[in-house]
Amino acid sequence: MYLYCVDAAVPVDGRGWLFMPMAEAIIFAMIASFILSRTLVPTMAKYMLAAQVAAHAHGPVAPKTIFGRFQKGFERKFEAFRQRYQELLKYLVATRKTFIPVFVMCSLASLGLLIFVGQDFFPEINSDAMAIHMRAPLGTRLSETGTVSQLVNDEIERTLPGQVESIVANCGLPFSSLNQAYIPTPTVGSQDCDLTVSLKDPDSPVAEYRKMIRKNLSEKFPGTQISFMPGDLTAKILNFGLPAPIDVQISGRNLADNFRFANRLAERLRHVTGLTDVSVQQPMTTPTLRVNTKRTYALGTGITEADVANNMLVSLSGSSQVGQVYWLDTKTGVSHLIDIQTPATFLQTMNDLETTPIDKGDGNPTGQAPQILGGLSKIVQTGTPGEVAHYNIMPVFDIYATNEGIDLGTVSREVSRIVDEVRPDLPRGSTLAVRGQAVTMNNAYVQLLGGLAMSILLVYLLIVVNFQSWLDPFIIITALPGALAGIAWSLFLTHTALSVPALTGAIMCMGTATANAILVVSFARERLEEHGDAIAAAIEAGFERIRPVLMTASAMIVGMLPMSISNSQNAPLGKAVMGGLLVATVATLLFVPCVFAMLHNRKKPTETTEQGEGA
Incomplete structure (x- = not known):
């Protein structure tokens, strides 16, 4: 013994x-x-x-x-x-x-x-917690994301009448970049929300609740991605920080080709029976306005690209991003940070952005008329990476997926079969690997x-x-x-x-x-x-x-x-x-x-x- x-x-x-x-x-x-x-x-x-x-x-x-x-x-x-x-x-x-x-x-x-x-x-047990990740269409403003998350909260309470104790929504990026690196969440921008659902019954059948919530939310919010993350502490530990038990990684320098390959592979994985919440973690099409300064014309007016960048930074993010100025309250002895920024209500259209004044920041001693952004630059609408992740230094795209209704071993074997089939189509110089809880499970089985x-x-x-x-x-x-x-x-x-x-x-x-x-x-x-x-x-x-x-x-x-x-x-x-x-x-x-x-x-x-x- x-x-x-x-x-x-x-x-x-x-x-x-x-x-x-x-x-x-x-x-x-x-x-x-x-x-x-x-x-x-x-x-x-x-x-x-x-x-x-x-x-x-x-x-x-x-x-x-x-x-x-x-x-x-x-x-x-x-x-x-x-x-x-x-x-x-x-x-x-x-x-x-x-x-x-x-x-x-x-x-x-x-x-x-x-x-x-x-x-x-490890087997899943009944618990009193569920974790949901909501991703609105890319580029959604934080205020609009909050509105969508409130509608999602209301729908969850209607789906589970009398069962929900509370719902805590955490939308957008954290204030500190360190928090973004360490929190186990797929959040990459203002369109993302993490919902923590607390249930009244500590032995709630969360597996059945997930099916009900996923079905209702997909019907009511067709443009919003809904995925379930590990809710209880044990499931989080077993995933070792990942938001899903299956992680298919495409690593390589060719970001554009790898992203297209990741989307094709994710589409195939969505047809696997028992595999849900399949999504590519790193978006490459986050709506972005790229300001291309006309350098020759700007230099003729005495304006440099640095001046354009500083003026935009002050207007859009506040003067504290360029230089911090404090005002001392003599009555209380407390110093207050002074931040000057264009209100969001004055930046509603492309014309509002193009009429942003640009100067050299030297007080304009010659009395020249200020330039405007639209006259010095061409603003182009494009898509950029919302997040650039790395694994062993190499850029990587993660395809997260969760098994539902079928055991992890069966689903992971089907995922491995599909991965082996598409491996010859992998862009040159890139690598493809399956990681996550499924790999750890197989290793533990062999050792046991x-x-x-x-x-x-x-x-x-x-x-x-x-x-x-x-x-x-x-x-x-x-x-x-x-x-x-x-x-x-x-x-x-x-x-x-x-x-x-x-x-x-x-x-x-x-x-x-x-x-x-x-x-x-x-x-x-x-x-x-x-x-x-x-x-x-x-x-x-x-x-x-x-x-x-x-x-x-x-x-x-x-x-x-x-x-x-x-x-x-x-x-x-x-x-x-x-x-x-x-x-x-x-x-x-x-x-x-x-x-x-x-x-x-x-x-x-x-x-x-x-x-x-x-x-």
Whole structure:
């Protein structure tokens, strides 16, 4: 069990180890329980069971309390159950040549159910928060974006009547460029808004709410992009700062060709079943007015391009952008920044912009008439990049996408297939890569499954050392395929996708299943050494060890029951352990004795022949 728990700590791309606290807790708990079982438990048994031993010495005594009567009734029924189990085990051992291959085939066939359950990194849970990103048409003024966001808020409240606690809208770019670099949001301009929706019910079905909101908002606001970002803290951590679990990156210096390629690829990805909110993060067509100064004409008037730029900066952004001037209030002693700027109401048309006065900024000592912007420059309407992102220095375009209704593994495989198909059309000098949570999930799966296989091998070798046999440890681990089959059935019947918690539960289930199989095989070895009959030893081992095997499995299953029905991301762990142990217990009590009888019964004629030759 110790070796299996060591494997439960999952490395994630050098960022840390998942389930490390749980693995450490189990390891130290197992060490403590081992020490106590060899010291405290025998001591307590000596003193606390003395009266019970004395009562048995005087013969059976009728129980006087309700607990005693319950115990007697339970023992009577359990003994009847053991007798029926012994009859079944005798029949299966007698037909072991048929039962063993059928059981193995059923176990291996059950693993095929994992194809239908799907794969996720971590399961999504119900919560009380949703994060929505809204992008109005490019170039929308901040005031208009705020109006649209208010209409979106009203529509969300109508879609979820009585369920919304509050909606916080954060529109436009942050004041500091540092905040823009560190916040995990797709905001690139005044047309973007981040909406944080708080729900009244902490166990709200956010997956169903997303479908309703996405459908209604797409119908009511056709020119606005709506995408859902990770809402709860765990989902944000798993995305490692990205606003979506799938990120297709096109890197290269050729921005124009890469942008066109990114839009063609995004259009193909929008037709993938289960893939939603597909969007190119970096826009290249943000409406921009480019002022091309007529340098020859401007120099004839004594105006330079720097003068044009400074005058526009003062008029559009304020004089504080050029030179900060403060006014001291002598009454309060507080200095106030003086900022002179053309009011927005005076900049409504192209003519208003073209009539912006331009001077040299020297106080006009010669008394020349000021020039106007339209006379010195030509204003051109064009599109420019709204954001230029880099990955390892190279410019990059990100295509973000989210899976909805279908597991992440299935969707990511389809995305990878499409990416491989379009890779030959990639502009020369550019690269194409898929990143995000899907890649991290695949790496975690490989590490978990590889660690599980290594743990099984180490456990097998450890048992070989203790049993001084290669055969009996093999018999012990034959119960593990049954455990894997039980895990597959439990996930399939509960409509739970395979995930890192489920794989961790599988590792824990392997440890308990191995421990139970050791109980049966070790007792069978003792009986075999005593009378030499492998078939009788197998039947006796199952009959005598059924109680501790059932107690161990039942305690684990009951302990995992609250976790399996809880609204937590560890629910698949509990389901995997419960389903795996149910079938593993059946395999330990029925399949393992049959394998023991078959393999050891084959050794008997050989040993007899060798003894006869020696005589």
